[in-house]
Amino acid sequence: MVFDNHGGHGSRWQAIVSIAAKIGCSPNTLNEWVKKAELDSGQRGGISSDMAEKMKALERENRELRQANEILRKASAYFAMAELDRRSK
Numbered sequence: 001m002v003f004d005n006h007g008g009h010g011s012r013w014q015a016i017v018s019i020a021a022k023i024g025c026s027p028n029t030l031n032e033w034v035k036k037a038e039l040d041s042g043q044r045g046g047i048s049s050d051m052a053e054k055m056k057a058l059e060r061e062n063r064e065l066r067q068a069n070e071i072l073r074k075a076s077a078y079f080a081m082a083e084l085d086r087r088s089k
Contacts, residue, residue, distance in 0.1 A: 002034050 001019050002012070009015040020030040038044035047055070
C-alpha cells in the first residue's frame, strides 16, 4: 500500500502516516515493515529476513555444538583421570 500510494502524498513518510492510521498501527511499525519488504525484495541493501533467520539458526546450532564439545571434553578428562587412578592402584 505504501509503495502504491507514495506518489499521492508529499513524501513517503506522509504516505506511511496516512496508511498507518487507516490500518490501525503506528507509523513507526509500518515504516519498519516497509523497510523489511524493501530488504526482502532487494530494493534496499542488507540481509533479507530469510537469510537473517538462517543465520540465527546456524548461530544457535553453533552454540549448541560448542556446549556439547565442552561437555565431551570434560567427560573425556574425567574418564582419563579415572583410568590413571585405576592404573596407579
